[in-house]
Amino acid sequence: MAQLLVEYPQSRNPRSDNPLARGADGVLRYGNLNPALTELLDVQVHAFSGREAVVEIGGPRLTYRQLWHAASRIAGGLQEHGIGYGDRVAVRMPVGARWVQAFLGALLSGAVPVLVHDGLPDDVAARVISDSRADFVLGGPGGAELPDGAAFIDDGASLSELALLCYTSGAVAQDRSAGPAGVELTNENLLSAVRSMVCALDLPTEGLRNLVLLPLAHASGCVDQLLPTFAVGGTVVLVPNSSLVAETIVAERIDMVAATPRIFAGLLPGLAGLRAEGVRQVCSAGHRTELAAIDPVSSGGVAAALREVFPLARQWSVWGATETSGIGLALPDGTEPLGCDLLGFPFGGTELALWGPRADTGHGELLCRGPNVTPRYWNDPETTESRFTGSWFHTGNQVDIDEDGLVHRAE
Known part of the structure; x- marks a missing residue:
């Protein structure tokens, strides 16, 4: 039919x-729309700088100003490691304030965050990181600690540009039967x-x-x-x-x-x-x-x-x-x-x-x-x-x- x-x-x-x-x-x-996610966030940081942005129970409590400053220093540290526009930075960390700092730090560096669930088996996570061609890995076995450098914010982005790389929970094609597939989000x-x-x-x-x-x-x-x-x-x-x-x-x-x-x-x-x-x-x-x-x-x-x-x-x-x-x-x-x-x-x-x-x-x-x-x-x-x-x-x-x-x- x-x-x-x-x-x-x-x-x-x-x-x-x-x-x-x-x-x-x-x-x-x-x-x-704002031309990029980083610009929207930057506007809100200045509007609500003294408000709490992230509260981790048993961990840090960060205002918008504190979160943005920490993220911009991570971005600067990534820049010092040679990470810049269009590079992929895998984030494989437990849920918490440091995850948010790492995610935003990757964004502010001009890179594309690659989200890797902390609960994935090591072999699956490794395949996701390899498939994404990640240039840097934050957290996870063999991953780097959060880098620290001079505060840096890359604001050169547009609506059509890749901003985030997420992976599906499973295969979406016959030749991907072994694991998740990467999804580009602009x-x-x-x-x-x-x-x-x-x-x-x-x-x-x-x-x-x-x-x-x-x-x-x-x-x-x-x-x-x-x-x-x-x-x-x-x-x-x-x-x-x-x-x-x-x-x-x-x-x-x-x-x-x-x-x-x-x-x-x-x-x-x-x-x-x-x-x-x-x-x-x-x-x-x-x-x-x-x-x-x-x-x-x-x-x-x-x-x-x-x-x-x-x-x-x-x-x-x-x-x-x-x-x-x-x-x-x-x-x-x-x-x-x-x-x-x-x-x-x-x-x-x-x-x-x-x-x-x-x-x-x-x-x-x-x-x-x-x-x-x-x-x-x-x-x-x-x-x-x-x-x-x-x-x-x-x-x-x-x-x-x-x-x-x-x-x-x-x-």
Whole structure:
């Protein structure tokens, strides 16, 4: 049977006042972005210099001024090691303030950070580092300590330039069956995802305190939580020891919590009896390979238990892939799902299409396009060609899209 591509174009975005205009390639794009992620962050550092930027429970507490200064000295140290524009710097460190310093230091040096999850087996991490052709490695076995030099900030970047190299959680092509694949994310991808998250979750600028329990080495943790929190001058709170989550929520006056459904489920026993009325948002992040785990606003399960702990919080589910900068679909509090198959609606500049012989009946493979979607896989034109039809990214997930534009898992 013939393969059909049926588009679901977005004529307007009722959940965003941000200007979006369709480019020549058909993709909706924000028209007022900073030219680079470093510039956005630099502006916020000067606006909120005295606020806490990062709090590591049991570790450092850094204001924006302190974090930026430390990162700029790491950037200077990398420069003294010969690292500069376009080089790759792998970051393989445990979650904490030093991870954030290393990530920002790599950015400020003009290099491209390569996110390597600290929990990866050594052989897999080594393959990721090798595949990325990393010029320098921060942390991990054989990696360097954070370098220190004269403060340095490279601000020569543009929207189309590569800003971050993330790796998928698994293979995406036959010849990549041995491990993850690199995904190129540009400044436009990152800034668009940040803008979309800030708007969709209506993040406040008067001092958000976000307990981020997602891995920072994944797009969902770094791009969709860390960076949006910085974009509004908020505080990212990190807890290396999960047994301290309950007391941290109270002691640090947390008003937003972000994790995966699996992480939330594991935390629930330790949260029993807690009633945190100060938490106003709970964000549950899912990946395209874990669609079956996303059911954050149903009447039972994890969502109901979280409602007991956070009675005044809005619950959000955000679905995405590494290739979409971790975002794509959202399911907000107040949505009344017909069943646990409901995934959500596209937000920001994300648009949807269906692919397959039954696409015209609302069933098929989910395709996404938007300013947050990667332009290509790293050093892999074959996979790039196989996963894109024009500007549309093939997610590999079978879904149904109903008459209201809501996406459901296919039965």
